[in-house]
Amino acid sequence: MNPHDIEEFELDTILDLIDKCYGYNFKDYSRASIKRRIQNLASACNCEHISELIPKVLYQDNFLDKFLKGMSVTVTDMFRDPWVFKIFKEKIIPQLRIHPQINIWHAGCATGEEVYSMAILLKEEGLLKYSRIYATDFNNHSLDIAKKGIYPLEKMQRYSKNYLDAGGKYSLSEYYDVKYDVAKFSRELTERITFSHHNMGVDQAFGEMNLIICRNVLIYFNKTLQNRVFTLFYDSLMPRGVLLLGDKESIDYSEINSKLTAVSSKARIYQVR
Numbered sequence: 001m002n003p004h005d006i007e008e009f010e011l012d013t014i015l016d017l018i019d020k021c022y023g024y025n026f027k028d029y030s031r032a033s034i035k036r037r038i039q040n041l042a043s044a045c046n047c048e049h050i051s052e053l054i055p056k057v058l059y060q061d062n063f064l065d066k067f068l069k070g071m072s073v074t075v076t077d078m079f080r081d082p083w084v085f086k087i088f089k090e091k092i093i094p095q096l097r098i099h100p101q102i103n104i105w106h107a108g109c110a111t112g113e114e115v116y117s118m119a120i121l122l123k124e125e126g127l128l129k130y131s132r133i134y135a136t137d138f139n140n141h142s143l144d145i146a147k148k149g150i151y152p153l154e155k156m157q158r159y160s161k162n163y164l165d166a167g168g169k170y171s172l173s174e175y176y177d178v179k180y181d182v183a184k185f186s187r188e189l190t191e192r193i194t195f196s197h198h199n200m201g202v203d204q205a206f207g208e209m210n211l212i213i214c215r216n217v218l219i220y221f222n223k224t225l226q227n228r229v230f231t232l233f234y235d236s237l238m239p240r241g242v243l244l245l246g247d248k249e250s251i252d253y254s255e256i257n258s259k260l261t262a263v264s265s266k267a268r269i270y271q272v273r
């Protein structure tokens with residue numbers, strides 16, 4: 001075998017093992033990105049070859065957490081793509097007002113910035129007190145940060161700009177307290193949010209959701225996994241439930257395409273027919 005084939009074999013072996021040992025299927029992730037991440041993880045563990053990770057998978061306590069942390073791309077922002085929040089406010093908020101309780105699922109919430117953004121938007125529209133927000137990810141390290149709701153103060157300048165560009169009514173600083181060099185989001189926001197571990201690759205539907213937000217996650221999946229997740233979302237949505245995806249993601253050509261209609265193709269907002 002040439003070196004390339006050997007590495008591909010090692011990669012398949014590790015992915016098989018992770019699936020067998022822990023039930024996490026990374027074979028349906030985009031191959032190039034997962035290979036790069038496993039190579040980086042191997043280097044960080046001082047391994048020359050990917051296959052040297054095998055004993056760690058088999059015998060090292062807590063290796064799964066380290067592995068998942070290495071596999072997940074956690075880049076996020078508050079009010080990411082502010083214009084999407086503007087369209088969401090205009091097209092979806094009036095529809096949410098009709099519900100006595102609004103159930104929201106943020107799937108792949110990373111460190112929580114997107115979740116706090118939505119909580120702030122709902123608060124400004126008077127809907128937060130009627131909302132229950134479930135935010136999930138398979139990266140426990142990210143979830144720990146998300147639960148605390150504490151972020152570096154230096155990021156707040158950019159987040160404040162995004163908030164205003166998204167149509168924020170006041171000042172972002174209304175929603176957090178400053179201590180030394182960090183900003184901590186208020187209890188009023190955090191108490192409406194439940195952060196928990198959930199793997200979209202294997203775990204079940206969440207049930208009875210009025211809104212599912214899953215942005216910038218599906219781009220890392222192949223068609224098979226995307227379709228699994230789309231079906232999971234469809235099964236979790238109430239009649240007329242809304243799905244919000246990232247700006248490079250769409251339900252076009254997916255198995256649920258005929259079951260939802262686009263409210264805004266540009267903002268990737270879809271609704272159960």
Ligand SMILES: C[S@@+](CC[C@H](N)C(=O)[O-])C[C@H]1O[C@@H](n2cnc3c(N)ncnc32)[C@H](O)[C@@H]1O
Nearest residue numbers: 072073076108110137138139199200201215216
């Ligand atoms: C790039 S971040 C997106 C964060 C946020 N939604 C945003 O758009 O700013 C992708 C997140 O998806 C999570 N993720 C990837 N695969 C997942 C899976 N199978 N189940 C749950 N979360 C997953 C990663 O851990 C990561 O936190």
